[in-house]
Amino acid sequence: SSSSSSSAITDLEQAQLHLFQQYLRINTSHPSPDYTSAVSFLSAQALSIPLISQTLFFSPSKPLLLLSWPGSDPSLPSILLNSHIDSVPVEPSKWSHPPYAAHRDSHGRIFARGSQDDKCLAIQYLEALRALKASGFSPLRSIHVSLVPDEEIGGADGLAKFVESDEFKKLNVGFVLDEGQASPTDEFRVFYADRLPWSLVVKAVGSPGHGSRMYDGAALENLMECVETIARFRDNQFDLVKAGILAASEVISINPIFMKAGIPSPTGFVMNVQPSEGEVGYDVRVPPTVNIEFLRKRLDEEWAPVIRNLTYELFLKGPKLSDNGGRPLSTATDESNPWWSVFTKAIIASGGKLSKPEILASTTDARFIRQFGIPALGFSPMANTPILLHEHNEHLKDTVFLRGIKVYEHVITALSSFPGNSS
Numbered sequence: 001s002s003s004s005s006s007s008a009i010t011d012l013e014q015a016q017l018h019l020f021q022q023y024l025r026i027n028t029s030h031p032s033p034d035y036t037s038a039v040s041f042l043s044a045q046a047l048s049i050p051l052i053s054q055t056l057f058f059s060p061s062k063p064l065l066l067l068s069w070p071g072s073d074p075s076l077p078s079i080l081l082n083s084h085i086d087s088v089p090v091e092p093s094k095w096s097h098p099p100y101a102a103h104r105d106s107h108g109r110i111f112a113r114g115s116q117d118d119k120c121l122a123i124q125y126l127e128a129l130r131a132l133k134a135s136g137f138s139p140l141r142s143i144h145v146s147l148v149p150d151e152e153i154g155g156a157d158g159l160a161k162f163v164e165s166d167e168f169k170k171l172n173v174g175f176v177l178d179e180g181q182a183s184p185t186d187e188f189r190v191f192y193a194d195r196l197p198w199s200l201v202v203k204a205v206g207s208p209g210h211g212s213r214m215y216d217g218a219a220l221e222n223l224m225e226c227v228e229t230i231a232r233f234r235d236n237q238f239d240l241v242k243a244g245i246l247a248a249s250e251v252i253s254i255n256p257i258f259m260k261a262g263i264p265s266p267t268g269f270v271m272n273v274q275p276s277e278g279e280v281g282y283d284v285r286v287p288p289t290v291n292i293e294f295l296r297k298r299l300d301e302e303w304a305p306v307i308r309n310l311t312y313e314l315f316l317k318g319p320k321l322s323d324n325g326g327r328p329l330s331t332a333t334d335e336s337n338p339w340w341s342v343f344t345k346a347i348i349a350s351g352g353k354l355s356k357p358e359i360l361a362s363t364t365d366a367r368f369i370r371q372f373g374i375p376a377l378g379f380s381p382m383a384n385t386p387i388l389l390h391e392h393n394e395h396l397k398d399t400v401f402l403r404g405i406k407v408y409e410h411v412i413t414a415l416s417s418f419p420g421n422s423s
């Protein structure tokens with residue numbers, strides 16, 4: 001090809017890019033992800049390596065593909081590489097290239113929903129394993145790959161059910177890699193925890209009244225006051241980020257998602273009645289070290305006091321998590337976690353650099369692993385890449401994708417060869 005980025009691309013790499021494009025062309029976006037096509041495509045690839053392949057159903061229409069390469073010492077805890085199959089929806093008219101065409105432009109950028117989040121991982125895992133098999137590598141520990149449904153809608157029918165299953169327990173998983181996020185710099189990012197996803201809905205009630213009347217305690221007056229108080233808290237949190245004191249993922253985010261009020265009429269709203277109720281909903285993300293009672297207290301006392309006829313519901317989205325013995329859902333990134341050093345050394349051996357480990361601002365399936373105290377890191381090898389997950393024109397550069405395969409060859413070799421620190 002004539003493009004500059006592809007001049008150094010080998011036949012093997014062309015084939016790897018083609019696999020990535022084929023996977024991206026399967027529309028696995030909600031609300032109706034084509035899991036069947038995705039799983040048949042991925043399992044055919046796995047069998048060509050070959051890996052042992054099992055399709056598990058924890059919900060009738062949501063297959064989970066489990067691939068395995070047994071280690072020479074199956075008594076050792078295994079390695080699990082996880083990637084979700086599903087994607088978030090698109091607004092196709094806002095894309096410069098169709099979101100399921102996986103068009104590769106003259107700069108080598110591959111445009112598709114899922115290119116960063118996180119379909120790159122499945123193909124990178126598979127191609128790294130294929131290369132290791134071809135080289136004659138023999139893992140000491142068993143290596144498993146889970147390709148799971150449902151992540152983008154909370155994971156209840158995907159990894160959350162899998163980790164509760166006998167199939168999972170039999171794997172004796174000792175360490176997990178899951179998705180991370182792109183890095184605009186030349187350092188890869190790595191995540192040791194996620195913020196937890198809470199949902200807040202505040203409801204207001206009050207006496208209705210004529211639109212012309214001034215009186216205290218109308219539902220929307222109280223609701224607006226609540227909204228303003230919450231907005232001030234949000235500003236304070238955001239100021240800590242803007243001042244560089246905390247990372248965005250280290251504060252509580254509380255962003256308005258919907259507002260519902262007004263009395264509908266054929267032409268819009270009844271404009272001369274102050275309504276008797278209204279509600280507002282927020283997406284709340286909370287760092288793993290924050291006790292949610294802190295928010296409940298603020299809601300009770302300041303944001304949504306009963307005395308102003310406000311009530312609220314604050315709940316953790318998605319499946320309930322076990323409390324991990326009261327410890328926060330995070331993975332150690334120091335000497336107490338031997339996997340941390342194996343992982344970081346492998347990144348360096350691959351020629352990569354890692355930035356300081358972070359909390360992820362959003363939420364991934366890794367929380368279902370960490371709830372059992374199993375160490376899990378979020379990592380997507382995408383350096384020098386704009387962060388485009390869930391955005392229009394999500395794309396990934398060919399060279400970045402291909403380098404990721406090499407990175408995983410190092411990482412998988414190191415993790416699966418790790419003898420353990422006892423004896």
Ligand SMILES: CSCC[C@H](NC=O)C(=O)O
Pocket residue numbers: 151152153154155197317318362363364
């Ligand atoms: C209720 S869990 C939702 C998980 C989802 N994950 C990716 O975006 C998120 O909103 O972060």
Ligand SMILES: [Zn+2]
Pocket residue numbers: 084117118151179
């Ligand atoms: Zn994702």
Ligand SMILES: [Zn+2]
Pocket residue numbers: 088117152389390
């Ligand atoms: Zn996502």
